[in-house]
Structures are given as C-alpha cells and as structure tokens.
Amino acid sequence: MMGILTIFAGFNSVVLRITRQLAWIALALMVVVILLQVVFRYVFNSALPWPDEAARFLMLWMTGLIAPSAYRWGGFVAIDMIPQMMPTRVAQILMLVLTLAATAVLCVAISFGWNHTFGFGGNFDSSSLRIPLDWVGGESIKVKLRYMYGAFFLGLVMLLVINIELILRQIILFFDPDAELPDDGSADFLAETGQIEAAGGAARID
Structure with missing residues (x-):
C-alpha cells in the first residue's frame, strides 16, 4: 500500500505544482480584467460588455x-x-469514514460536472465572451459554456484523486502510526512562496 501511496503522492505533487501556477495566472488576469472595466466605466464612461463575464470565467478556473x-x-x-x-x-476511524463519505459525494458531483460540461448545457454560447477573429478577416467565435463548466469538472476530478491519496495515508497511519509517509508537497509550496527557507535539508520558519 505504501508503494501505491508513493505513486499517488508523486503524481499529485507534480500536477498540483502546475495547477497552482495556472491558478496564479488566472488570478492575475482576473485582476487585470476587473481594473480594465473600472477604467473604461468610470474614466471613459464607456463600459465594456465582456470583462464581467471574463472575470467570472477566470475566477471559476482559479x-x-x-x-x-x-x-x-x-x-x-x-x-x-x-x-x-x-x-x-477513534478519531482516525472517524476521519477515514468522513473521507470515504467525501469520495461518494465527489463521485456524484463528478457526474453532474460531466453532464454540465459535455451535455446539453455546455452547448450554449457565452453571452459576451468571444474569440475575436475580425482582425484577421474572420468572424468572431462565441465561447461555449462548457469551457466555463470545465473548471468545475476538472476541479472535482482532481479532488477525487487527492481524496484517494488521503484515504491511503489514513489507512497506513492507522496500522502503523510511525510510518514515514511520502511528502505532500506543502514544504515545497511554502519554500516557493517564501514562507520557509530550506537550508541544509531543514526548513526554517521566517
């Protein structure tokens, strides 16, 4: 079971490192879009039609x-x-039961996410978001809502994979409280954000 956990932990660490960077980009773009709308609305007195929905789109993906x-x-x-x-x-058993219950909830939620993303609702067009192709002589293409719902679906799938990792960690710790579990990537994140500084293999809190 430790080998399976190592695989899940390594995979999740790599994927989540990428998704965190994408989330920061989405947040930065959202701020830019909102500020752009503020400038056009209150400085030029001519509000743009798309920034509000674009900000929601980026917030969902973030x-x-x-x-x-x-x-x-x-x-x-x-x-x-x-x-x-x-x-x-007893606390370990309770947490394991709750995590297993979360697995069932996530599986149901993923089915809803799939239906929203790839089903009937995803075929509708966004009310204001378009891909501008006029400048190359083409015609603007409306963005499908499935690209907005996709954030919900992808997020739930990743949550389920994380949930499996958490279940494996809890089972291993239940039978072997002193087991050395694989790193969950939190130290790397704190080092990236400057909250801790790794030196000589040890973490120092700033």
Whole structure:
C-alpha cells in the first residue's frame, strides 16, 4: 500500500505544482480584467460588455485549479473539535469514514460536472465572451459554456484523486502510526512562496 501511496503522492505533487501556477495566472488576469472595466466605466464612461463575464470565467478556473491543493493540505474550513476530543484510534476511524463519505459525494458531483460540461448545457454560447477573429478577416467565435463548466469538472476530478491519496495515508497511519509517509508537497509550496527557507535539508520558519 505504501508503494501505491508513493505513486499517488508523486503524481499529485507534480500536477498540483502546475495547477497552482495556472491558478496564479488566472488570478492575475482576473485582476487585470476587473481594473480594465473600472477604467473604461468610470474614466471613459464607456463600459465594456465582456470583462464581467471574463472575470467570472477566470475566477471559476482559479478556484478549480487551487482547490485540490487546499484540500490536500487541510486548508478547507473544518470543525475539528470533535476528533480532537476523541482517543487517537477513534478519531482516525472517524476521519477515514468522513473521507470515504467525501469520495461518494465527489463521485456524484463528478457526474453532474460531466453532464454540465459535455451535455446539453455546455452547448450554449457565452453571452459576451468571444474569440475575436475580425482582425484577421474572420468572424468572431462565441465561447461555449462548457469551457466555463470545465473548471468545475476538472476541479472535482482532481479532488477525487487527492481524496484517494488521503484515504491511503489514513489507512497506513492507522496500522502503523510511525510510518514515514511520502511528502505532500506543502514544504515545497511554502519554500516557493517564501514562507520557509530550506537550508541544509531543514526548513526554517521566517
């Protein structure tokens, strides 16, 4: 089981490192789009038709790309008072049951995400987002809503993969509390963001 966990952990670390970078880009673009709309609306008194929907589009993708990393590191809002009051073994069983329940919820949510992205609703066009091809002599193409719903679907799939990793970690720790588990990538993230500095193999908190 440790070998399977190592594979999942390594795969998730690589994928989430990429999705975090894409999430920062989506956030930066969202800020630019919003500021552009503010300038045109209040400086030039001529609001653009597309920035509001473009900002929502980027916000959805930012959320879908960053949520798996937050889930992996326990960054979601949680009520952990009850597990902390329980004996260690009982708390571990409770957390495993809750994680298994989350797996069922995610599987149902993924089916909804698939239907929204590739089903009937995804065929509709965005009300304002277009790919401008006029400058090359072509005709502008409206963006399909499936490219917006895709953030929901992809985010849920990644959450499910992370959930499997968390289940494996909990099972291993239940039977071997002293087991050395694979790195979850949190130290790399803190080093990237300057919150810790790795020196001589040790992490130092700034």
